[in-house]
Amino acid sequence: MNSKPKPSDGSRVARSDVLASPNRLGVRLKLARQTKEMTLKNLAASAGCSESLLSKIENGKASPSLPMLHRLVEALGTNIGRMFEEVDGEEGIVFRAGQRPFITLDPLRQGEGITLERVIPYSVGHLLQCNIHHIDAGGSSAGPIQHVGEEVGYVVAGEVELIVDDLSFRLFEGDSFAFQSGRPHHYRNAGTGRASIFWVNTPPTF
Structure with missing residues:
Protein backbone atom coordinates (compact mmCIF):
# COMPACT_ATOMS: atom_id res chain seq x y z
CA MET A 1 0.00 0.00 0.00
CA ASN A 2 1.43 3.36 -1.01
CA SER A 3 1.79 5.94 1.72
CA LYS A 4 0.81 9.53 1.05
CA PRO A 5 3.14 12.41 1.94
CA LYS A 6 1.95 14.45 4.89
CA PRO A 7 0.61 17.94 4.06
CA SER A 8 3.32 19.39 6.29
CA ASP A 9 6.09 17.68 4.33
CA GLY A 10 8.54 20.50 3.57
CA SER A 11 9.79 18.80 0.39
CA ARG A 12 6.28 18.83 -1.05
CA VAL A 13 6.01 22.54 -0.41
CA ALA A 14 9.33 23.16 -2.11
CA ARG A 15 8.32 21.16 -5.21
CA SER A 16 4.77 22.48 -5.58
CA ASP A 17 5.07 26.05 -4.35
CA VAL A 18 3.45 28.59 -6.66
CA LEU A 19 4.42 32.07 -5.52
CA ALA A 20 1.81 34.77 -5.72
CA SER A 21 3.10 37.05 -8.45
CA PHE A 84 -5.45 35.07 -5.75
CA GLU A 85 -8.53 33.45 -7.29
CA GLU A 86 -7.88 29.92 -8.45
CA VAL A 87 -9.78 27.45 -10.63
CA ASP A 88 -11.64 24.81 -8.62
CA GLY A 89 -10.58 21.15 -8.70
CA GLU A 90 -12.64 18.11 -9.71
CA GLU A 91 -16.19 19.50 -9.84
CA GLY A 92 -15.20 21.85 -7.03
CA ILE A 93 -15.33 18.92 -4.59
CA VAL A 94 -11.98 17.12 -4.62
CA PHE A 95 -8.56 18.81 -4.40
CA ARG A 96 -5.76 16.28 -4.89
CA ALA A 97 -2.60 16.10 -2.81
CA GLY A 98 0.25 17.76 -4.68
CA GLN A 99 -2.16 19.71 -6.92
CA ARG A 100 -3.39 22.31 -4.43
CA PRO A 101 -2.01 25.81 -5.03
CA PHE A 102 0.47 27.42 -2.66
CA ILE A 103 0.71 31.19 -2.25
CA THR A 104 3.29 33.37 -0.57
CA LEU A 105 2.19 36.96 -0.05
CA ASP A 106 5.67 38.41 0.15
CA PRO A 107 8.45 35.89 -0.68
CA LEU A 108 11.19 38.53 -0.54
CA ARG A 109 10.32 39.93 2.87
CA GLN A 110 12.75 38.81 5.58
CA GLY A 111 11.56 37.03 8.69
CA GLU A 112 8.04 35.99 7.64
CA GLY A 113 8.51 32.55 6.08
CA ILE A 114 4.82 31.71 5.67
CA THR A 115 3.25 29.80 2.79
CA LEU A 116 -0.49 29.19 2.50
CA GLU A 117 -1.60 25.89 0.99
CA ARG A 118 -5.10 26.29 -0.42
CA VAL A 119 -7.27 23.44 0.90
CA ILE A 120 -10.26 25.12 -0.74
CA PRO A 121 -9.20 27.20 -3.77
CA TYR A 122 -11.07 30.49 -3.77
CA SER A 123 -14.61 30.46 -5.17
CA VAL A 124 -17.45 32.93 -4.74
CA GLY A 125 -19.67 30.00 -3.73
CA HIS A 126 -17.75 29.09 -0.59
CA LEU A 127 -18.79 30.37 2.83
CA LEU A 128 -15.66 28.89 4.39
CA GLN A 129 -12.02 29.54 3.63
CA CYS A 130 -9.47 26.89 4.49
CA ASN A 131 -5.68 26.93 4.21
CA ILE A 132 -2.75 25.10 5.72
CA HIS A 133 -0.35 27.72 7.04
CA HIS A 134 3.19 26.37 6.63
CA ILE A 135 5.55 28.41 8.83
CA ASP A 136 9.31 28.12 8.47
CA ALA A 137 11.52 28.11 11.58
CA GLY A 138 11.72 31.73 12.74
CA GLY A 139 8.68 32.69 10.68
CA SER A 140 5.79 34.77 11.96
CA SER A 141 2.67 36.47 10.66
CA ALA A 142 2.61 40.22 10.27
CA GLY A 143 0.12 41.61 12.66
CA PRO A 144 -1.85 41.85 14.73
CA ILE A 145 -4.81 41.45 12.35
CA GLN A 146 -8.51 42.11 12.99
CA HIS A 147 -11.43 41.42 10.67
CA VAL A 148 -15.04 40.23 10.68
CA GLY A 149 -15.72 36.54 11.23
CA GLU A 150 -14.74 33.48 13.17
CA GLU A 151 -11.86 31.05 12.82
CA VAL A 152 -10.63 27.71 14.02
CA GLY A 153 -7.25 26.04 13.71
CA TYR A 154 -5.53 22.71 14.33
CA VAL A 155 -1.76 22.36 14.68
CA VAL A 156 -0.74 19.67 12.21
CA ALA A 157 2.97 19.81 12.98
CA GLY A 158 5.51 21.77 14.99
CA GLU A 159 5.22 24.28 17.80
CA VAL A 160 3.36 27.59 17.48
CA GLU A 161 2.77 30.64 19.63
CA LEU A 162 -0.69 32.13 19.07
CA ILE A 163 -1.38 35.63 20.39
CA VAL A 164 -5.01 36.75 20.72
CA ASP A 165 -5.56 40.17 22.32
CA ASP A 166 -2.82 40.23 24.97
CA LEU A 167 -3.01 36.47 25.62
CA SER A 168 -0.21 34.18 24.47
CA PHE A 169 -0.70 30.44 23.96
CA ARG A 170 1.99 27.84 23.22
CA LEU A 171 0.48 25.18 20.97
CA PHE A 172 1.83 21.79 19.93
CA GLU A 173 0.91 19.14 17.36
CA GLY A 174 -2.69 18.07 17.96
CA ASP A 175 -3.74 21.26 19.77
CA SER A 176 -6.60 23.33 18.37
CA PHE A 177 -8.06 26.81 18.85
CA ALA A 178 -11.07 28.95 17.97
CA PHE A 179 -11.84 32.66 18.37
CA GLN A 180 -13.78 35.58 16.93
CA SER A 181 -11.74 37.24 14.16
CA GLY A 182 -12.48 40.71 15.51
CA ARG A 183 -9.98 40.05 18.31
CA PRO A 184 -6.43 41.15 17.32
CA HIS A 185 -4.43 38.04 16.51
CA HIS A 186 -1.14 36.86 15.10
CA TYR A 187 1.19 33.90 15.42
CA ARG A 188 4.75 32.67 15.06
CA ASN A 189 6.71 29.44 14.79
CA ALA A 190 7.99 28.81 18.31
CA GLY A 191 9.99 25.69 17.46
CA THR A 192 13.11 24.80 15.52
CA GLY A 193 11.46 23.08 12.53
CA ARG A 194 8.64 23.82 10.10
CA ALA A 195 5.21 24.20 11.69
CA SER A 196 1.86 23.73 9.96
CA ILE A 197 -1.62 24.87 11.01
CA PHE A 198 -4.86 23.69 9.38
CA TRP A 199 -6.81 26.97 9.50
CA VAL A 200 -10.48 27.62 8.67
CA ASN A 201 -12.26 30.96 8.79
CA THR A 202 -15.62 32.36 7.76
CA PRO A 203 -16.42 34.53 5.92
CA PRO A 204 -13.47 34.24 3.49
CA THR A 205 -10.92 36.97 4.18
CA PHE A 206 -7.63 35.60 2.82
Whole structure:
Protein backbone atom coordinates (compact mmCIF):
# COMPACT_ATOMS: atom_id res chain seq x y z
CA MET A 1 0.00 0.00 0.00
CA ASN A 2 1.43 3.36 -1.01
CA SER A 3 1.79 5.94 1.72
CA LYS A 4 0.81 9.53 1.05
CA PRO A 5 3.14 12.41 1.94
CA LYS A 6 1.95 14.45 4.89
CA PRO A 7 0.61 17.94 4.06
CA SER A 8 3.32 19.39 6.29
CA ASP A 9 6.09 17.68 4.33
CA GLY A 10 8.54 20.50 3.57
CA SER A 11 9.79 18.80 0.39
CA ARG A 12 6.28 18.83 -1.05
CA VAL A 13 6.01 22.54 -0.41
CA ALA A 14 9.33 23.16 -2.11
CA ARG A 15 8.32 21.16 -5.21
CA SER A 16 4.77 22.48 -5.58
CA ASP A 17 5.07 26.05 -4.35
CA VAL A 18 3.45 28.59 -6.66
CA LEU A 19 4.42 32.07 -5.52
CA ALA A 20 1.81 34.77 -5.72
CA SER A 21 3.10 37.05 -8.45
CA PRO A 22 3.41 40.68 -7.31
CA ASN A 23 2.45 41.66 -10.87
CA ARG A 24 -0.77 39.65 -10.78
CA LEU A 25 -1.65 40.93 -7.32
CA GLY A 26 -0.95 44.51 -8.40
CA VAL A 27 -3.10 44.20 -11.51
CA ARG A 28 -6.02 42.82 -9.52
CA LEU A 29 -5.74 45.50 -6.86
CA LYS A 30 -5.63 48.21 -9.51
CA LEU A 31 -8.63 46.74 -11.35
CA ALA A 32 -10.61 46.54 -8.09
CA ARG A 33 -9.69 50.16 -7.28
CA GLN A 34 -10.71 51.39 -10.72
CA THR A 35 -13.96 49.40 -10.57
CA LYS A 36 -14.76 51.16 -7.29
CA GLU A 37 -13.79 54.48 -8.95
CA MET A 38 -11.29 55.21 -6.20
CA THR A 39 -8.18 57.29 -6.71
CA LEU A 40 -4.75 56.20 -5.53
CA LYS A 41 -4.94 58.94 -2.91
CA ASN A 42 -8.30 57.76 -1.54
CA LEU A 43 -7.32 54.10 -1.34
CA ALA A 44 -3.93 54.88 0.16
CA ALA A 45 -5.61 57.00 2.85
CA SER A 46 -8.10 54.23 3.63
CA ALA A 47 -5.34 51.61 3.88
CA GLY A 48 -2.97 53.82 5.85
CA CYS A 49 -0.13 53.79 3.35
CA SER A 50 1.51 56.30 1.02
CA GLU A 51 0.40 56.87 -2.57
CA SER A 52 3.90 56.06 -3.77
CA LEU A 53 3.90 52.68 -2.01
CA LEU A 54 0.43 51.85 -3.34
CA SER A 55 1.57 52.77 -6.85
CA LYS A 56 4.56 50.43 -6.51
CA ILE A 57 2.27 47.63 -5.30
CA GLU A 58 -0.10 48.10 -8.24
CA ASN A 59 2.85 48.04 -10.64
CA GLY A 60 4.33 44.88 -9.15
CA LYS A 61 7.39 46.66 -7.74
CA ALA A 62 6.49 46.07 -4.07
CA SER A 63 4.48 43.55 -2.06
CA PRO A 64 2.13 44.56 0.76
CA SER A 65 2.37 43.08 4.23
CA LEU A 66 -0.56 40.92 5.28
CA PRO A 67 -2.12 43.60 7.54
CA MET A 68 -1.85 46.17 4.73
CA LEU A 69 -3.39 43.76 2.24
CA HIS A 70 -6.28 43.22 4.67
CA ARG A 71 -6.82 46.99 4.85
CA LEU A 72 -6.63 47.36 1.06
CA VAL A 73 -9.18 44.66 0.28
CA GLU A 74 -11.48 45.89 3.06
CA ALA A 75 -11.43 49.39 1.55
CA LEU A 76 -12.13 47.85 -1.86
CA GLY A 77 -15.07 45.81 -0.57
CA THR A 78 -13.48 42.47 -1.44
CA ASN A 79 -11.23 39.88 0.20
CA ILE A 80 -7.75 38.48 -0.20
CA GLY A 81 -9.02 35.29 -1.85
CA ARG A 82 -10.23 37.23 -4.88
CA MET A 83 -6.75 38.63 -5.33
CA PHE A 84 -5.45 35.07 -5.75
CA GLU A 85 -8.53 33.45 -7.29
CA GLU A 86 -7.88 29.92 -8.45
CA VAL A 87 -9.78 27.45 -10.63
CA ASP A 88 -11.64 24.81 -8.62
CA GLY A 89 -10.58 21.15 -8.70
CA GLU A 90 -12.64 18.11 -9.71
CA GLU A 91 -16.19 19.50 -9.84
CA GLY A 92 -15.20 21.85 -7.03
CA ILE A 93 -15.33 18.92 -4.59
CA VAL A 94 -11.98 17.12 -4.62
CA PHE A 95 -8.56 18.81 -4.40
CA ARG A 96 -5.76 16.28 -4.89
CA ALA A 97 -2.60 16.10 -2.81
CA GLY A 98 0.25 17.76 -4.68
CA GLN A 99 -2.16 19.71 -6.92
CA ARG A 100 -3.39 22.31 -4.43
CA PRO A 101 -2.01 25.81 -5.03
CA PHE A 102 0.47 27.42 -2.66
CA ILE A 103 0.71 31.19 -2.25
CA THR A 104 3.29 33.37 -0.57
CA LEU A 105 2.19 36.96 -0.05
CA ASP A 106 5.67 38.41 0.15
CA PRO A 107 8.45 35.89 -0.68
CA LEU A 108 11.19 38.53 -0.54
CA ARG A 109 10.32 39.93 2.87
CA GLN A 110 12.75 38.81 5.58
CA GLY A 111 11.56 37.03 8.69
CA GLU A 112 8.04 35.99 7.64
CA GLY A 113 8.51 32.55 6.08
CA ILE A 114 4.82 31.71 5.67
CA THR A 115 3.25 29.80 2.79
CA LEU A 116 -0.49 29.19 2.50
CA GLU A 117 -1.60 25.89 0.99
CA ARG A 118 -5.10 26.29 -0.42
CA VAL A 119 -7.27 23.44 0.90
CA ILE A 120 -10.26 25.12 -0.74
CA PRO A 121 -9.20 27.20 -3.77
CA TYR A 122 -11.07 30.49 -3.77
CA SER A 123 -14.61 30.46 -5.17
CA VAL A 124 -17.45 32.93 -4.74
CA GLY A 125 -19.67 30.00 -3.73
CA HIS A 126 -17.75 29.09 -0.59
CA LEU A 127 -18.79 30.37 2.83
CA LEU A 128 -15.66 28.89 4.39
CA GLN A 129 -12.02 29.54 3.63
CA CYS A 130 -9.47 26.89 4.49
CA ASN A 131 -5.68 26.93 4.21
CA ILE A 132 -2.75 25.10 5.72
CA HIS A 133 -0.35 27.72 7.04
CA HIS A 134 3.19 26.37 6.63
CA ILE A 135 5.55 28.41 8.83
CA ASP A 136 9.31 28.12 8.47
CA ALA A 137 11.52 28.11 11.58
CA GLY A 138 11.72 31.73 12.74
CA GLY A 139 8.68 32.69 10.68
CA SER A 140 5.79 34.77 11.96
CA SER A 141 2.67 36.47 10.66
CA ALA A 142 2.61 40.22 10.27
CA GLY A 143 0.12 41.61 12.66
CA PRO A 144 -1.85 41.85 14.73
CA ILE A 145 -4.81 41.45 12.35
CA GLN A 146 -8.51 42.11 12.99
CA HIS A 147 -11.43 41.42 10.67
CA VAL A 148 -15.04 40.23 10.68
CA GLY A 149 -15.72 36.54 11.23
CA GLU A 150 -14.74 33.48 13.17
CA GLU A 151 -11.86 31.05 12.82
CA VAL A 152 -10.63 27.71 14.02
CA GLY A 153 -7.25 26.04 13.71
CA TYR A 154 -5.53 22.71 14.33
CA VAL A 155 -1.76 22.36 14.68
CA VAL A 156 -0.74 19.67 12.21
CA ALA A 157 2.97 19.81 12.98
CA GLY A 158 5.51 21.77 14.99
CA GLU A 159 5.22 24.28 17.80
CA VAL A 160 3.36 27.59 17.48
CA GLU A 161 2.77 30.64 19.63
CA LEU A 162 -0.69 32.13 19.07
CA ILE A 163 -1.38 35.63 20.39
CA VAL A 164 -5.01 36.75 20.72
CA ASP A 165 -5.56 40.17 22.32
CA ASP A 166 -2.82 40.23 24.97
CA LEU A 167 -3.01 36.47 25.62
CA SER A 168 -0.21 34.18 24.47
CA PHE A 169 -0.70 30.44 23.96
CA ARG A 170 1.99 27.84 23.22
CA LEU A 171 0.48 25.18 20.97
CA PHE A 172 1.83 21.79 19.93
CA GLU A 173 0.91 19.14 17.36
CA GLY A 174 -2.69 18.07 17.96
CA ASP A 175 -3.74 21.26 19.77
CA SER A 176 -6.60 23.33 18.37
CA PHE A 177 -8.06 26.81 18.85
CA ALA A 178 -11.07 28.95 17.97
CA PHE A 179 -11.84 32.66 18.37
CA GLN A 180 -13.78 35.58 16.93
CA SER A 181 -11.74 37.24 14.16
CA GLY A 182 -12.48 40.71 15.51
CA ARG A 183 -9.98 40.05 18.31
CA PRO A 184 -6.43 41.15 17.32
CA HIS A 185 -4.43 38.04 16.51
CA HIS A 186 -1.14 36.86 15.10
CA TYR A 187 1.19 33.90 15.42
CA ARG A 188 4.75 32.67 15.06
CA ASN A 189 6.71 29.44 14.79
CA ALA A 190 7.99 28.81 18.31
CA GLY A 191 9.99 25.69 17.46
CA THR A 192 13.11 24.80 15.52
CA GLY A 193 11.46 23.08 12.53
CA ARG A 194 8.64 23.82 10.10
CA ALA A 195 5.21 24.20 11.69
CA SER A 196 1.86 23.73 9.96
CA ILE A 197 -1.62 24.87 11.01
CA PHE A 198 -4.86 23.69 9.38
CA TRP A 199 -6.81 26.97 9.50
CA VAL A 200 -10.48 27.62 8.67
CA ASN A 201 -12.26 30.96 8.79
CA THR A 202 -15.62 32.36 7.76
CA PRO A 203 -16.42 34.53 5.92
CA PRO A 204 -13.47 34.24 3.49
CA THR A 205 -10.92 36.97 4.18
CA PHE A 206 -7.63 35.60 2.82
